[in-house]
Amino acid sequence: MENTCKRISNTPNSMPVLQGWADLPDDLLQCVLALLSSPSDLAAFIATCPNWHAAFRSAKSTLRTTLFRPLAIRSCASSGDDPVVWELFDPAKPTICIHRVTPPDFLAGMDYECCSYGHAIFSGNAPSLKDTTFAIVDVFTGTSVSPPPCPFFTFVNSCALTAPLDYHNSHFLVEAKHSLFAWRVGSDHWSQCSCPPNSKALEQFVPFKGQLYALEYQQLYTVKLEPQLSLEEVQVVWSVEMSEPDLCEPSLVVCDDMLILLAASIGEAFRLDLSSQPAMWVKMEEEELKEWAFFFDEKREAFRPRPPLSCKNPQRWGGIGYDSYSWFFQREKAFSGFQLFQFAENMHVQRHMLLYSWIHEDDFDGPEAFQDQMDDEVSYAAHKSQPVSVPTCQYLCFDFLTHPNSFSPHHRAPAMAPYPLPPPSPPQQQLPPASSSKPRRPPPHRSHGGYKNGTVSVDSGAPHDARGLRALIKALAAEHGEAAPAVHAHAAKLGLDGRRAVRDGLVELYLARGELASARALVDGFPAGRDVVSCTAMVTGHARHGFLDEAVVLFFAMADDRGVAIDAVAAAAAFSACAQIGDLALGREAHRRVAERKVAMDVVAWNALVDMYAKCGDAAAAHRWFRRMPVKKNVVSWNTMMSAFARAGELEEALALFQEMQAAAVRPDDATFVAALGACAQLGALDTGRWLHAYMGRMGHSADGVVGNALLDMYAKCGAVDQATEVFDGMARRDVYTYTSMILGLAMHGRGEDALSLFAGMQRAGVTPNEVTLLGVLTACCHAGLVEEGLQQLNAMPEPRIEHYGCVVDMLGRAGRLDEAEELIAAMPVHSDALIWSSLLAACRAHGDVERAERVMRRRVADADAGDYVLMSNTYASNGRHGEAVKVRGQMRRNEIDKVPGCSLIEIDGVVHEFKAIPANSIR
DNA sequence: CGACCCCTCT
Numbered sequence: 001m002e003n004t005c006k007r008i009s010n011t012p013n014s015m016p017v018l019q020g021w022a023d024l025p026d027d028l029l030q031c032v033l034a035l036l037s038s039p040s041d042l043a044a045f046i047a048t049c050p051n052w053h054a055a056f057r058s059a060k061s062t063l064r065t066t067l068f069r070p071l072a073i074r075s076c077a078s079s080g081d082d083p084v085v086w087e088l089f090d091p092a093k094p095t096i097c098i099h100r101v102t103p104p105d106f107l108a109g110m111d112y113e114c115c116s117y118g119h120a121i122f123s124g125n126a127p128s129l130k131d132t133t134f135a136i137v138d139v140f141t142g143t144s145v146s147p148p149p150c151p152f153f154t155f156v157n158s159c160a161l162t163a164p165l166d167y168h169n170s171h172f173l174v175e176a177k178h179s180l181f182a183w184r185v186g187s188d189h190w191s192q193c194s195c196p197p198n199s200k201a202l203e204q205f206v207p208f209k210g211q212l213y214a215l216e217y218q219q220l221y222t223v224k225l226e227p228q229l230s231l232e233e234v235q236v237v238w239s240v241e242m243s244e245p246d247l248c249e250p251s252l253v254v255c256d257d258m259l260i261l262l263a264a265s266i267g268e269a270f271r272l273d274l275s276s277q278p279a280m281w282v283k284m285e286e287e288e289l290k291e292w293a294f295f296f297d298e299k300r301e302a303f304r305p306r307p308p309l310s311c312k313n314p315q316r317w318g319g320i321g322y323d324s325y326s327w328f329f330q331r332e333k334a335f336s337g338f339q340l341f342q343f344a345e346n347m348h349v350q351r352h353m354l355l356y357s358w359i360h361e362d363d364f365d366g367p368e369a370f371q372d373q374m375d376d377e378v379s380y381a382a383h384k385s386q387p388v389s390v391p392t393c394q395y396l397c398f399d400f401l402t403h404p405n406s407f408s409p410h411h412r413a414p415a416m417a418p419y420p421l422p423p424p425s426p427p428q429q430q431l432p433p434a435s436s437s438k439p440r441r442p443p444p445h446r447s448h449g450g451y452k453n454g455t456v457s458v459d460s461g462a463p464h465d466a467r468g469l470r471a472l473i474k475a476l477a478a479e480h481g482e483a484a485p486a487v488h489a490h491a492a493k494l495g496l497d498g499r500r501a502v503r504d505g506l507v508e509l510y511l512a513r514g515e516l517a518s519a520r521a522l523v524d525g526f527p528a529g530r531d532v533v534s535c536t537a538m539v540t541g542h543a544r545h546g547f548l549d550e551a552v553v554l555f556f557a558m559a560d561d562r563g564v565a566i567d568a569v570a571a572a573a574a575f576s577a578c579a580q581i582g583d584l585a586l587g588r589e590a591h592r593r594v595a596e597r598k599v600a601m602d603v604v605a606w607n608a609l610v611d612m613y614a615k616c617g618d619a620a621a622a623h624r625w626f627r628r629m630p631v632k633k634n635v636v637s638w639n640t641m642m643s644a645f646a647r648a649g650e651l652e653e654a655l656a657l658f659q660e661m662q663a664a665a666v667r668p669d670d671a672t673f674v675a676a677l678g679a680c681a682q683l684g685a686l687d688t689g690r691w692l693h694a695y696m697g698r699m700g701h702s703a704d705g706v707v708g709n710a711l712l713d714m715y716a717k718c719g720a721v722d723q724a725t726e727v728f729d730g731m732a733r734r735d736v737y738t739y740t741s742m743i744l745g746l747a748m749h750g751r752g753e754d755a756l757s758l759f760a761g762m763q764r765a766g767v768t769p770n771e772v773t774l775l776g777v778l779t780a781c782c783h784a785g786l787v788e789e790g791l792q793q794l795n796a797m798p799e800p801r802i803e804h805y806g807c808v809v810d811m812l813g814r815a816g817r818l819d820e821a822e823e824l825i826a827a828m829p830v831h832s833d834a835l836i837w838s839s840l841l842a843a844c845r846a847h848g849d850v851e852r853a854e855r856v857m858r859r860r861v862a863d864a865d866a867g868d869y870v871l872m873s874n875t876y877a878s879n880g881r882h883g884e885a886v887k888v889r890g891q892m893r894r895n896e897i898d899k900v901p902g903c904s905l906i907e908i909d910g911v912v913h914e915f916k917a918i919p920a921n922s923i924r
Numbered sequence: 925c926g927a928c929c930c931c932t933c934t
Contacts, residue, residue, distance in 0.1 A: 466925090500926085504926075533927050536927040536928075573927070607929040608930095609929090611930065634929090638930085669931090707931090710931080735932095737932050743933095772934055779934090
């Protein structure tokens with residue numbers, strides 16, 4: 001790596017000297033940010049990218065989760081007379097200073113209050129002792145902003161920003177003297193309102209889903225900033241019986257789309273459920289917080305509450321991922337933690353003391369696990385045996401790189417907009433400049449020993465070797481195809497674009513961007529690079545980004561090329577592409593070529609083959625090859641075949657396969673349950689579904705995520721709406737599938753009103769409905785007879801599909817509004833189908849509208865099916881026109897229209913019975 | 925060096 005750097009850096013007059021990331025464009029920088037995974041990465045990034053701060057500020061709005069565990073600020077001065085310097089550091093690796101800034105000197109006489117969105121907040125008193133002054137200091141730039149003096153003089157209970165300063169509509173809130181004060185950033189005055197009479201002191205302000213919440217002990221408030229500052233109590237009930245909840249300093253924290261009340265004193269957490277009326281604190285299970293860690297400030301000397309922070313995926317930065325941990329920070333020591341849900345067992349000390357007690361790293365259950373996962377060179381053991389001296393630390397800064405949780409997300413000012421402020425009374429100080437256009441390499445900050453073992457190189461900001469570049473490209477291809485040209489240029493600059501791995505990656509990047517031509521040019525430009533891995537990468541790369549036909553063609557070319565020995569991986573890739581296309585002839589051809597080249601297929605390739613036949617509609621072939629598979633089947637093999645049966649409507653066979661799989665002692669996984677539950681849902685096999693539910697519990701599978709959705713769907717489809725509701729209530733995460741299944745379940749079983757109120761709850765929860773959801777909503781309106789509501793929903797839809805129109809036609813038909821139904825069919829912008837006409841016919845039959853029915857039949861004469869004839873005949877019959885009814889039946893027989901026998905399934909005592917109707921045209 | 929399979933909503 002270093003050789004590469006040197007070679008390029010020393011080339012005179014040819015290329016600009018590489019400055020790590022500095023030569024990459026801004027949009028690419030943002031992609032790269034999402035990939036930084038350790039504080040060392042961060043240190044390298046900051047050291048090599050002059051625009052790092054701007055890049056972070058703009059990335060914060062797009063990244064959904066916190067990038068890192070929180071970092072801290074320490075304030076130090078080498079000697080008494082030297083100016084104070086703030087150092088940004090990772091408490092787990094306190095020897096490394098990530099960034100340094102000189103704070104304004106007027107802070108000397110002020111008190112540190114708290115930290116908010118990367119700003120340290122200080123308070124002080126005006127000389128008159130009538131006002132309180134504040135300074136809000138950007139901890140990365142040292143820039144400070146001061147609101148006008150706040151008209152009170154007393155102790156500050158709590159304060160916070162509602163968003164970073166440069167966000168539009170950011171407010172600074174202060175609670176003091178039983179009043180709430182708000183300063184709209186940039187304005188020249190404070191607004192004020194009184195706190196509710198029975199409240200003591202608001203402790204936290206948390207933006208969540210467009211609302212600003214405040215917490216006072218256990219009471220939740222919403223804060224309105226406009227048109228005037230006001231506080232409103234939120235009634236929240238408890239999901240568990242708590243006669244006298246004693247949560248002892250609970251705190252609010254946002255985890256993605258959940259607002260959580262952490263009651264660390266009793267080791268429990270409650271999620272705010274806004275979909276119920278009134279809102280509810282729902283007790284959370286350990287499982288639901290698995291991917292989160294929480295950070296608390298050490299409060300021993302702090303009177304002011306300092307809200308905790310949540311961090312997603314602690315594994316990402318070396319935290320312990322298998323459980324939810326809360327982490328404390330105590331100055332001069334590293335992170336330490338305890339397991340939230342095991343708190344109750346550690347009650348040997350007084351409960352309220354626990355919040356403050358320091359749990360030493362020795363107390364960890366799994367120190368090995370922790371050590372293994374530390375992602376760089378400073379291990380915990382080394383840290384312990386060699387205590388480091390950290391200079392006096394005055395300020396803790398816990399929310400570095402957090403983002404404002406969905407508060408006014410749509411009103412964001414451009415990144416790094418200048419603060420719209422008059423210069424505050426103490427002069428602004430800006431050290432160093434936030435972003436200079438001139439590339440500049442800041443000196444590496446080496447405090448207290450610098451980078452240990454030299455493994456963190458400041459030159460490693462951008463990958464300079466093929467392997468690193470390949471890893472970067474791969475990560476980018478998932479979401480950031482737009483980076484293709486920039487990365488390509490970067491690779492070319494390094495002379496690495498000729499490397500096969502890099503080139504393959506670039507091809508995929510171009511494909512991710514939809515640029516087939518650029519990708520092809522790259523492929524064709526390297527005829528020499530034809531080996532099986534590279535070609536397979538081409539196949540999968542094309543398939544992954546939707547170029548399925550091209551993928552298969554590439555595979556055929558590769559199979560025909562005697563210079564390339566195709567293998568099982570290539571075969572699997574080809575089968576998978578054919579499966580997605582769903583073309584049986586193509587699939588067979590791929591299979592033929594694989595057989596012809598005598599490829600030794602592994603279980604993955606066999607599974608792909610079975611899946612390919614199934615998805616191409618040849619379930620028999622899928623089953624045949626499943627049975628003939630000469631390799632040991634794995635769980636995917638069984639899952640694939642179960643889905644194959646289910647897809648083909650052979651539901652009993654699917655469930656039988658589940659039994660067979662048990663007999664073969666293959667441990668089912670989530671996909672197994674999804675497939676089996678899906679079969680039960682289609683079959684209406686409620687007892688089997690219930691058994692599966694219980695079995696899942698025994699196997700330790702939670703009813704959440706995809707499995708939870710499948711379970712919920714099964715109960716809903718089997719008519720067990722109450723059990724469906726139970727599953728729904730027990731789910732930690734409800735996505736669009738969850739809501740859709742539940743809404744449909746309610747709608748189909750006559751609870752249209754409930755379905756509609758759930759739909760409202762879904763929208764409140766911020767889950768975006770899809771077409772199927774809306775179909776469920778229309779179905780609910782239809783079944784509940786809410787005609788106006790249904791029409792309104794249809795009008796509100798951006799692009800209704802034929803199914804949606806069908807549902808509304810059905811609804812109008814049932815309501816007897818046949819004119820409107822017919823008009824809607826005529827007016828709808830999509831092509832009518834048989835279903836929609838049949839539904840109109842059914843309405844004619846129900847309302848005895850012979851004339852309209854005849855009109856419809858005349859229109860439909862070419863492609864009317866048996867059902868239509870039956871409906872027509874019944875329409876005549878119910879109007880007493882039996883002669884004409886018989887005539888229609890005769891016409892039907894003459895035209896040799898067969899009615900597919902109606903079929904009905906019902907489960908009695910766990911056995912599914914099938915009823916078949918007598919073919920309609922056999923009725924004479 | 926790398927490249928591969930299954931699973932929820934009408």
